[in-house]
Structures are given as C-alpha cells and as structure tokens.
Amino acid sequence: MSILPYLVLSALLFTVGTIGVIVKKNIIAIFLCIELMLNGANLSFVAFSSYLNQVHGQVFVFFVMVVAAAEAAVGLAITIAIYRNRNTLSVDDADIMKW
Amino acid sequence: MDFLWLVPALPLLGSAINGLLGKRLPKPVISLVACGSVGVSFLVAAGLVLSLIQRAPEERHVVQTLFTWIAAGDFVATAEFLLDPLSAVMILVVTGVGFLIHVYSIGYMHAEDGYYRFFSYLNLFMFSMLVLVLASNFLLMFVGWEGVGLCSYLLIGYYFDRKSAGDAGKKAFIVNRIGDVGFILGILLIFATFGSMEFDGVFRQISQRFPAETGLGILTGIALLLFVGATGKSAQIPLYVWLPDAMEGPTPVSALIHAATMVTAGVYMVVRCSPIYSRAPFALEVVAIVGTLTAFMAATIGLVQTDIKRVLAYSTVSQLGYMFAAAGVGAYSAGIFHLMTHAFFKALLFLGAGSVIHAMGGEQNLLKMGGLRKHTPITFLTMVVAALAISGIPPLAGFFSKDEILWSAWAHGHPAIWGVGLVTAGLTAFYMFRLVFLTFSGEERMDEHTRRHLHESPASMTVPLVILAVLSVMGGWVGLPAWMGVNRFAAFLEPSLRFTALSEHEPASHALEAGLAVLSVAVAAFGIGAAYNLYVVRRESAQALARRFAGLHALLSHKYYVDEIYDALFVNPAVTGSREVLWKGLDVGIIDGSVNGVGRTIQGSADLLKHLQNGLVRSYASWILAGTIAALFYIYSLIRR
Numbered sequence: 001m002s003i004l005p006y007l008v009l010s011a012l013l014f015t016v017g018t019i020g021v022i023v024k025k026n027i028i029a030i031f032l033c034i035e036l037m038l039n040g041a042n043l044s045f046v047a048f049s050s051y052l053n054q055v056h057g058q059v060f061v062f063f064v065m066v067v068a069a070a071e072a073a074v075g076l077a078i079t080i081a082i083y084r085n086r087n088t089l090s091v092d093d094a095d096i097m098k099w
Numbered sequence: 100m101d102f103l104w105l106v107p108a109l110p111l112l113g114s115a116i117n118g119l120l121g122k123r124l125p126k127p128v129i130s131l132v133a134c135g136s137v138g139v140s141f142l143v144a145a146g147l148v149l150s151l152i153q154r155a156p157e158e159r160h161v162v163q164t165l166f167t168w169i170a171a172g173d174f175v176a177t178a179e180f181l182l183d184p185l186s187a188v189m190i191l192v193v194t195g196v197g198f199l200i201h202v203y204s205i206g207y208m209h210a211e212d213g214y215y216r217f218f219s220y221l222n223l224f225m226f227s228m229l230v231l232v233l234a235s236n237f238l239l240m241f242v243g244w245e246g247v248g249l250c251s252y253l254l255i256g257y258y259f260d261r262k263s264a265g266d267a268g269k270k271a272f273i274v275n276r277i278g279d280v281g282f283i284l285g286i287l288l289i290f291a292t293f294g295s296m297e298f299d300g301v302f303r304q305i306s307q308r309f310p311a312e313t314g315l316g317i318l319t320g321i322a323l324l325l326f327v328g329a330t331g332k333s334a335q336i337p338l339y340v341w342l343p344d345a346m347e348g349p350t351p352v353s354a355l356i357h358a359a360t361m362v363t364a365g366v367y368m369v370v371r372c373s374p375i376y377s378r379a380p381f382a383l384e385v386v387a388i389v390g391t392l393t394a395f396m397a398a399t400i401g402l403v404q405t406d407i408k409r410v411l412a413y414s415t416v417s418q419l420g421y422m423f424a425a426a427g428v429g430a431y432s433a434g435i436f437h438l439m440t441h442a443f444f445k446a447l448l449f450l451g452a453g454s455v456i457h458a459m460g461g462e463q464n465l466l467k468m469g470g471l472r473k474h475t476p477i478t479f480l481t482m483v484v485a486a487l488a489i490s491g492i493p494p495l496a497g498f499f500s501k502d503e504i505l506w507s508a509w510a511h512g513h514p515a516i517w518g519v520g521l522v523t524a525g526l527t528a529f530y531m532f533r534l535v536f537l538t539f540s541g542e543e544r545m546d547e548h549t550r551r552h553l554h555e556s557p558a559s560m561t562v563p564l565v566i567l568a569v570l571s572v573m574g575g576w577v578g579l580p581a582w583m584g585v586n587r588f589a590a591f592l593e594p595s596l597r598f599t600a601l602s603e604h605e606p607a608s609h610a611l612e613a614g615l616a617v618l619s620v621a622v623a624a625f626g627i628g629a630a631y632n633l634y635v636v637r638r639e640s641a642q643a644l645a646r647r648f649a650g651l652h653a654l655l656s657h658k659y660y661v662d663e664i665y666d667a668l669f670v671n672p673a674v675t676g677s678r679e680v681l682w683k684g685l686d687v688g689i690i691d692g693s694v695n696g697v698g699r700t701i702q703g704s705a706d707l708l709k710h711l712q713n714g715l716v717r718s719y720a721s722w723i724l725a726g727t728i729a730a731l732f733y734i735y736s737l738i739r740r
Contacts (some may be wrong), residue, residue: 018724
C-alpha cells in the first residue's frame with residue numbers, strides 16, 4: 001500500500017495548523033492549531049513506522065503526545081492567567097514586551 | 100678594577116633613596132645621601148684612575164662586563180663599562196665637579212620646596228652621565244645620552260609652576276630629540292656597516308679596513324650623523340638655541356649640566372669616535388667650521404646680554420665651539436683638555452653667579468647689580484679667578500687649554516680657524532670682565548631693600564667656590580704646551596686614540612708657538628682693558644657705543660633673531676599645522692569622525708531593526724515560519740546538487 005495518501009494528509013494537517021497559528025487571534029484557537037500541527041507530524045511518524053517496519057516512529061509519537069499534554073497544561077494555565085488579568089483572549093492584546 | 104660598576108651605581112642608589120623615601124626624610128639626611136653617594140663615587144673613581152695610571156700605557160684599557168643586556172640572534176649588546184684614559188678624565192671631572200656642585204646645592208637650595216626631588220634628579224643625572232662616559236658600546240652610550248637629556252629636561256623644569264621654566268624644558272627636550280635622531284641613525288649605520296656596536300670592535304675594523312684619510316662615503320655619513328647628535332647635546336649651530344633658555348633651571352643645575360658635564364658629552368663622543376672622524380676629512384672640516392662659527396657667534400651675543408646667567412650660557416656655547424674646533428682640526432686631546440679646564444672655571448662662574456643671585460635675592464639683571472665686591476668678597480675673588488682663567492691669562496687653566504687649541508688650529512694648517520678663535524678669545528675676555536665689572540664694581544644699582552639684604556653665601560657654597568678656583572688656577576698645569584716641556588695630558592690620552600689616524604704635520608718651531616701664545620694673551624688683555632675702560636672708567640661710553648651702533652646692538656641683543664627665525668620657519672608651521680590639519684582636520688574629522696560614524700551607523704540600523712520586536716506573538720510566529728521555509732529551501736538546494 002502506498003504511503004503517499006498518509007503523507008499528503010499529514011502535510012495538509014500541518015499546513016492548516018500552521019496557517020491557523022498565524023492568522024488566528026484567539027489563544028484557544030491557536031492552541032488547537034498547534035495540536036493540529038503536532039498530530040500532522042504524528043501521522044507522518046506512524047505512516048513511516050508502518051512503511052519501514054520499524055518501531056521507532058511509534059515510540060516518537062508517544063513522546064510527542066506526552067509533550068503535547070504537558071504543553072496544554074502549561075499553555076492553558078497561562079491563558080487563564082492572561083484572561084484573569086486583562087479580560088481578553090486575543091494574543092494581539094498581549095504585546096507589551098517590545099521596544 | 101672590579102669596583103668600576105660602583106661609580107655609576109652609587110649615584111643611582113642615592114637617587115632611588117631620595118626619590119622614593121625623600122619626602123619623609125629630614126633635609127640633612129637627604130643632603131648626606133645625595134652628596135655622600137657622589138663623594139664616595141668620586142673616591143672610587145679616583146682610586147680606579149690611580150691604579151690605571153700605574154699600569155703600562157698600552158694596558159690602560161679595562162673592560163668590565165656586567166651582564167648581557169640584549170641578545171637577539173646575531174645581535175648581542177652587553178652592559179659593559181670601559182675605563183681608559185679618556186673615560187678616566189671624564190669620570191674624574193664628572194664626579195669631582197659634580198660632588199662640589201652637590202655640596203654647593205645644599206646651601207643654594209636650602210629654602211626650596213621639593214628639596215629631595217632636586218637631589219634625586221641630580222643624582223640620577225650623575226648616574227646617566229657616568230653611564231654615558233663609561234659605556235663601552237654605542238647602545239649603552241645612547242642610554243646614558245638619553246638619560247642625561249631626560250634629567251636635563253626635569254631639572255630645567257624644576258620650577259614647574261613657572262611657565263617659562265616649563266617652556267624652556269620642553270624646548271631643550273625637543274631640540275635634543277632632533278639631534279638624537281641623527282645620533283641614533285649614525286649608530287644604526289655603524290651597526291649596519293660593521294655588524295657591531297662595541298667601540299673596540301668597530302674601531303679595530305675601521306683601522307684595518309680603511310687607510311688613513313680616505314674620506315670614504317660611509318664613514319663621512321656616520322661621522323656627520325653622529326655630529327648632528329653632538330650639535331644637539333652640545334649646543335652647536337644650528338641646535339644651540341635651547342641652552343640659553345635652559346638657564347631657567349636652578350643655578351647649580353646650570354653649572355653641573357649646562358656648563359660642566361652634559362653639554363660636553365658631544366665633544367666626548369666626537370673624541371671617542373675619533374677613529375671614524377679622523378678617516379672622514381670632510382666631516383672633520385664640518386665639525387671644525389661649525390665649532391668655530393658657534394664660538395664666534397655665541398661670543399658676540401654674549402657681549403650684550405644683561406642676564407648674568409645668559410652671558411654665561413652664551414659663553415658656554417662659545418667655549419664648546421672651541422672644543423669642537425679643536426676636535427675638527429684633529430687635536431682631540433686639546434679638545435678634552437679644554438673640556439676639563441672649562442668644567443672647572445665654568446662651573447665656578449656659574450656657582451659664583453648663583454652666589455651673586457643668592458645675595459641679590461633672586462635678581463639676575465646685571466644692570467641692577469654693582470658694587471658687590473664689598474659684600475661678597477669670596478665670590479668676587481673666585482669669580483675674578485674664573486674670568487681670568489676663561490680669558491686665557493697665564494698661568495691659569497684656560498690659558499693652556501685655549502692656547503693648545505689655537506696652536507693646533509695653526510699647526511694643522513687652519514689659519515682661518517686660528518684667526519676667528521683669536522678674535523673670539525678677545526671677545527670672551529671682554530664679555531667676561533664686563534660681567535665682573537657690572538656685578539662687582541661701580542655704584543650699587545639695586546633697590547634699598549635688596550642692598551640691606553646683601554650677604555656672603557654660607558660656607559657650603561663658598562668652599563666649593565674656593566676649591567674650584569684652585570682647580571681653575573692649577574688645572575691647566577697637567578697639560579703644559581710642548582714649548583714649555585712635555586704635554587703630559589696629551590701623552591696620557593694617547594692610548595685612547597690608538598685607532599685614530601692622527602695626521603702628521605711638520606713639527607713647528609717652539610718659538611713660533613710661544614710667540615702666538617704671547618699674541619693671544621695680548622688679545623685677551625686688550626679685551627679686559629676694553630671692558631675696564633667701558634664699564635669702570637667711563638660708564639657712559641658703553642651706552643654711547645650702543646647708541647652709535649644701534650643696529651648692530653639690536654641684532655646682537657636679539658640674538659641674531661635666530662629664535663624668531665626658527666619660530667617662523669619650524670615652530671609656527673608645526674603648531675599651526677598640528678592645530679589646523681592634524682587636530683581639526685585629521686583628529687576631529689577622520690579619527691573622531693570614524694568612531695562616531697560607527698556609532699551612528701549602528702544606531703540608525705537599530706532604529707530600523709527594532710520594529711521587528713513588536714510584541715506581537717503572531718508576527719514572531721510568521722518570522723519563524725519564514726525562517727524555517729528559507730532554511731528548508733537552502734537544505735533542499737544542497738541536497739539537489
């Protein structure tokens with residue numbers, strides 16, 4: 001079976017996620033887009049793992065999942081802290097760290 | 100002979116003690132350290148010279164190697180001291196006269212601030228001068244040469260709160276540097292030609308490679324370059340202008356550095372290098388002419404100066420000219436002989452002038468003195484002795500040495516130099532006794548306050564005067580001219596001149612020599628008589644004479660406008676060029692401009708780039724994306740290839 005459809009889907013997911021990260025203003029939406037990017041990459045990992053008959057790719061997927069979970073915990077905590085302080089979820093309003 | 104190194108080392112030790120601890124030491128201790136170190140140095144030197152004399156003449160050449168100073172490949176410079184008759188005469192004069200002047204300074208400087216500083220510099224000078232005369236190679240000699248220049252600068256500027264003293268110090272330093280450029284170029288040329296800087300090695304090579312009187316280009320070049328250095332240090336035309344200004348320093352300094360020792364370093368150097376000079380007839384001719392011209396010109400300027408120390412300064416320049424004239428006609432030992440006797444009587448004249456200035460409460464203008472004979476009898480008597488000595492009245496020291504020079508000029512076939520020298524001798528006698536008469540005789544022209552203050556100087560000042568007066572009388576007897584017997588001084592120096600190509604001249608008759616001596620004494624007596632006539636018998640006639648030759652008088656009292664000419668030709672262009680081109684153009688425009696330009700460029704580009712950091716997370720993400728894509732494209736292009 002060809003690996004191509006998997007890779008195309010993986011690339012699509014990653015690209016959609018990337019564009020979302022850049023164009024979205026809502027922090028939650030950005031988070032979801034980041035998850036899309038991660039899972040796009042994960043799809044590539046498992047596809048190659050199956051294609052090459054190696055277990056490495058699947059192991060890496062677990063690592064990515066763990067990191068994604070940790071990142072979600074920290075990121076959501078920051079999001080709540082920002083919302084409490086500034087009463088907004090837009091990243092463009094959190095821009096005081098500049099020249 | 101193992102103690103040779105002590106001779107310069109003791110003054111260095113004294114200088115270090117006074118320089119480092121002097122601030123906390125009481126004045127008697129400072130005086131003891133300063134004078135004691137020089138005094139012991141003199142005793143050591145005297146002992147060494149005595150043991151040198153006891154050797155056979157051809158063995159009077161002692162080298163003491165202290166350590167290897169520089170070793171770089173083929174080039175090796177050792178710190179070596181050389182004791183031969185020439186350096187023996189020099190160390191005796193330097194330490195002997197130096198010791199007397201140190202003692203004198205105790206009295207003269209007793210009320211000055213920075214007493215310890217003065218003695219520290221003075222001792223440092225003694226060290227440098229002794230290194231200069233004891234060095235056995237050109238490089239070490241150059242160390243001493245620069246050392247005495249430094250001490251001269253420090254001591255001329257001793258009264259650093261006076262602008263004139265600071266300016267005089269700078270002038271001396273800069274003019275000496277001009278000469279030193281020539282000197283060091285000469286040394287380098289010697290090394291390039293002979294591959295050595297040792298006196299002995301170089302001179303031996305010269306005497307073997309070049310026959311006498313060849314006048315080879317390279318030797319002439321070396322000799323002329325070295326002579327440039329000598330004109331700077333020994334105040335000869337065209338670099339003599341610093342010496343009269345150097346009188347801003349304390350009087351003992353003028354006596355020690357600017358009359359008796361340092362300024363004679365050039366003469367010593369020329370005589371030391373006589374193996375080179377004697378084979379470069381053109382250079383010798385230059386030395387003789389420059390010396391004679393300087394002697395005459397300085398003497399004429401000295402005729403009309405009114406500052407007692409400036410008269411003596413021009414007299415020093417003039418007498419140094421005599422010494423160079425002697426070396427120039429090939430009479431090296433006569434030059435050193437005059438150097439020695441001049442050290443005695445000129446130091447005496449300066450110290451006497453210092454005693455007069457001390458009595459006058461700092462006044463140096465001859466026109467405001469007069470009648471000091473009654474108040475300062477010892478100073479008066481010793482000054483008269485010195486004036487007679489410098490005028491060349493027998494049997495005082497100056498007669499023998501000056502006559503030796505004049506006779507040598509005549510005998511070596513330079514009648515023109517002899518003639519100018521004879522006229523200069525008359526001028527010397529005139530201005531010297533003008534000084535004596537204006538200072539010590541006639542009515543007292545100072546104000547009432549100064550008159551009541553007049554007093555003879557303390558014993559620490561008068562005793563050195565008396566000793567120097569004795570030396571000025573008897574110092575010449577070691578070198579009686581040939582017509583009176585054997586010239587022992589010349590015979591003593593002979594081993595030092597063993598590589599010199601001494602020109603053979605026909606032995607002239609003793610009667611002629613004696614006749615010329617009588618003539619020069621008559622000229623000197625005429626000079627003294629003229630001074631007596633003008634400044635004692637008919638005071639008004641001096642002014643009448645000045646009015647009658649107003650143009651000449653103005654020319655002389657403005658020192659031939661040489662300072663003004665130098666200012667217009669060299670100093671002002673240098674100052675204006677430095678300010679307008681180097682400072683305002685080069686420094687402000689290019690150097691400051693480039694530094695500020697770098698700053699402004701960074702600031703400007705930062706002003707543009709800072710907008711990248713706008714705090715917007717999404718723009719950062721976009722940049723990361725763009726960067727990643729660019730990196731991927733780059734890697735892709737690498738893989739494709």
